Amino acid sequence: MSKANLYKAPRGTFDILPGQSYKWQWITEKFREIASVFNYREIVTPIFEVVDLFERSVGSTTDIVEKEMYIFTDRKDRVFALRPEGTAPVVRSTIENHLQKDGNISKLFYLGPMFRYDRPQKGRYRQFYQYGIELIGSRHPYNDAEVIWFADMFVRNLGIKDFCLEINSIGCPKCSIEYDKVLVSFFSKYKPDLCPDCHNRIATNPKRLLDCKVSKCRTIAKDAPLILDYLDQECDYHFKNVCSYLDYLNIKYDINPFIVRGLDYYNRTAFEITDTSRKTQNALLGGGRYDGLFATLGGSDTPAIGFAGGFERLIGAMEQNNLCFGNEPAPDAYLIIIGDRAVPEGLKLIMELRDKGIKTEYNIEKNSLKAQMKAAANSKARYALMLGDDEIDTKTITIKDLDKGIQNTYPQEYLITFLIKS
């Protein structure tokens, strides 16, 4: 072990092994299918960006930029960060490449690894894989609902049933000025009972006070004034409309006034889907509206909304419920060659099969029929194709159905049609 394991995957990272990779593919396929149905197009951005992009967009007081970024300097002393999230890069690219024309909507999706320097745990990794969408160029509440609809449909299509969709509105900067004041004065009354983190939150980010997991703070927060009661008229109207559209679409949701997304750029609609069969690391996906981000990053005033979620969490939820990831890849046919005389014929055959797109395996290093049969069974191939002296003499091939255990000998010309038919 020690010699073979001199090198290990870095802490918090993992290899997606051959026995697992089809699960990633399955989820990717499902995601692409829904993206296609909703008319989203893929965008691929670099895995690292100048660190400033994330500081400006995600917010300099958030945990992500304060302590979770992988930052490095290149040979010309430029400071970069491995992307901790996907929205800021997409917005940067949209601005840089003038993808967004006023009055139009851009619908983009992305897939790829993200990086956060957290302490690893099950369901929490330093390199993890996300899927996400961004709907850019509309402030209409219908589009909030449509993005949520996409999320809901995706999770549902994977077969996940134990999940909960929660939505909230965190208002706009204007509402926040008023609401933050109310929060500060409310929590200040309980200052001695609050945890040290919450002491800081009073000064830096009052809304996060609602988010604290410390039980004492939680009890206090339970009676805190709710943002929903402090939305200005436009925000209130917007939120009610989002809810109405969700109702029209027959999407079940709960309103949870304690949802405060961890990134600074969100405004108005915020939502999360959580895995209800799990107590920790149970956020499947989360998103919200970010109408101010384009301006923050130097673009024109462009409203947008999106969400992102993690592959690992989905796989965890699916495995826990024994859900199907499609078929594990296996060959259609396994060629078994008996005797040296059949080798040239066999090679001709395997060439023909592969040319026709039939997934065929053959192991020239296994000699005995028994060993080859065993290898065929282990490969999970549907059919074993046996070619020996008898078959050569009669220009036939013996086909054995490895599940049913029955076999028949057919003329060689019939083989391709047989395999294509079944």
Next chain:
RNA sequence: GUGGCUGUAGUUCAAUCGGUUAGAGCACUGGAUUGUGGUUCCAGGUGUUGUGGGUUCGAGUCCCAUCAGCCACCCCA
């Protein structure tokens, strides 16, 4: 980043109070059956006990460090 638990064949787990050559199932390979796999029987290697130090006549076992995983906090995907 804080606190705790754990680390033994490929894998799941044993190994008495610190005692001599570290064991078993599954998996793997070969054979029984040179034209038949998933059943059975037989045989085979499974290893620097995560790594590095220390204590001891003697360490898988005790101590320290380190790495990794897990749990809780935190954070979120």
